[in-house]
Amino acid sequence: AAGVIQSPRHLIKEKRETATLKCYPIPRHDTVYWYQQGPGQDPQFLISFYEKMQSDKGSIPDRFSAQQFSDYHSELNMSSLELGDSALYFCASSPRGGNEQFFGPGTRLTVL
Amino acid sequence: AQSVSQHNHHVILSEAASLELGCNYSYGGTVNLFWYVQYPGQHLQLLLKYFSGDPLVKGIKGFEAEFIKSKFSFNLRKPSVQWSDTAEYFCAVTLMEYGNKLVFGAGTILRVKS
Numbered sequence: 263a264a265g266v267i268q269s270p271r272h273l274i275k276e277k278r279e280t281a282t283l284k285c286y287p288i289p290r291h292d293t294v295y296w297y298q299q300g301p302g303q304d305p306q307f308l309i310s311f312y313e314k315m316q317s318d319k320g321s322i323p324d325r326f327s328a329q330q331f332s333d334y335h336s337e338l339n340m341s342s343l344e345l346g347d348s349a350l351y352f353c354a355s356s357p358r359g360g361n362e363q364f365f366g367p368g369t370r371l372t373v374l
Numbered sequence: 375a376q377s378v379s380q381h382n383h384h385v386i387l388s389e390a391a392s393l394e395l396g397c398n399y400s401y402g403g404t405v406n407l408f409w410y411v412q413y414p415g416q417h418l419q420l421l422l423k424y425f426s427g428d429p430l431v432k433g434i435k436g437f438e439a440e441f442i443k444s445k446f447s448f449n450l451r452k453p454s455v456q457w458s459d460t461a462e463y464f465c466a467v468t469l470m471e472y473g474n475k476l477v478f479g480a481g482t483i484l485r486v487k488s
Contacts, residue, residue: 304478
């Protein structure tokens with residue numbers, strides 16, 4: 263069965279650079295969630311989209327922005343990267359009306 | 375604020391030992407409850423979930439969990455662990471009134487000695 267796809271899987275950036283993470287949800291899933299998992303920490307909710315509109319916002323820094331496109335894929339844009347942004351970024355998707363989230367493999371971002 | 379507490383951060387067991395990982399949440403409304411497992415270097419995988427109905431939920435790989443509403447608990451159990459169960463386990467909840475974002479506990483790292 264198709265799963266959530268995230269790209270890239272690994273990303274290395276320098277401080278103050280920008281990064282774009284992409285998430286392709288499972289077909290027919292219209293809701294996308296982004297989570298950040300720092301080293302040794304639990305995943306923290308960043309932001310979610312439903313039908314291309316932002317549906318909820320968590321602890322997402324102002325330096326980050328995200329959107330969902332007409333094909334339901336989502337991109338997380340991160341600017342002025344800081345060392346503390348080094349983390350695993352998970353995307354999850356869920357179907358219309360669904361309560362279960364299906365997670366992608368994550369993008370491991372390292373900021374040097 | 376909604377929170378999820380996992381009682382043990384590290385658990386070490388021998389193979390064939392029984393496992394119980396505690397999880398409590400701090401909200402009195404309607405919740406959906408989940409246990410996720412994260413194997414080293416891998417993504418989160420759903421072990422089991424509770425939305426409604428029978429409070430004893432069976433999941434994959436022989437895991438089960440019991441929802442006790444009066445105790446705000448959703449403890450994970452497995453009668454006999456295997457070396458391959460070595461992983462980090464996260465309890466998580468969603469509140470329908472607050473959208474479907476998952477709020478995770480801090481996680482429990484389980485190490486099974488062979």
